[in-house]
Amino acid sequence: MTGVSDLRDLYQEVILDHNKRPRNFGAIDDASRKAEGHNPLCGDRLTLYIKLDGDRLVDVRFSGSGCAISKASASMMTDAIKGRTVAEVDALFDAFHQMVTSEPGGVIEAARLGKLAVFAGVAEFPTRVKCASLPWHTLRTALHEPGAVATTENETTS
Numbered sequence: 591m592t593g594v595s596d597l598r599d600l601y602q603e604v605i606l607d608h609n610k611r612p613r614n615f616g617a618i619d620d621a622s623r624k625a626e627g628h629n630p631l632c633g634d635r636l637t638l639y640i641k642l643d644g645d646r647l648v649d650v651r652f653s654g655s656g657c658a659i660s661k662a663s664a665s666m667m668t669d670a671i672k673g674r675t676v677a678e679v680d681a682l683f684d685a686f687h688q689m690v691t692s693e694p695g696g697v698i699e700a701a702r703l704g705k706l707a708v709f710a711g712v713a714e715f716p717t718r719v720k721c722a723s724l725p726w727h728t729l730r731t732a733l734h735e736p737g738a739v740a741t742t743e744n745e746t747t748s
């Protein structure tokens with residue numbers, strides 16, 4: 591079991607690393623799904639590209655501009671979901687969403703979340719939760735409401 595303070599240190603490190611060298615950055619020309627996300631609170635904008643083979647996400651990329659947290663979150667999310675099925679990705683969305691919107695020290699499905707558990711640190715900064723969850727909302731839109739624009743405006747953080 592990883593302690594909360596360890597997670598906080600790791601959180602800083604991971605954000606810096608992924609912000610400097612984002613994984614899966616760029617477009618997919620023949621994407622099966624594409625969605626845009628916008629976080630008006632911070633100004634983060636991103637476009638997510640997904641290539642599906644059946645119900646498996648064989649490739650995932652993102653482009654756009656945003657703060658370090660939104661970029662790091664998109665980078666880590668694309669890493670985590672590539673190769674998974676839509677059902678697996680939906681379960682991961684739920685676990686991630688629950689973690690970042692729960693009270694600090696709340697339940698973290700660490701086994702399911704893996705490296706994404708570092709984002710538990712963001713729950714302490716309510717205004718940053720939307721930055722971290724923007725890529726995930728955009729992902730959900732791309733998979734389930736293609737053509738729509740994801741926004742964090744309706745996000746409940748309580």
Ligand code: ZN
Nearest residue numbers: 632634657721
């Ligand atoms: Zn942001």
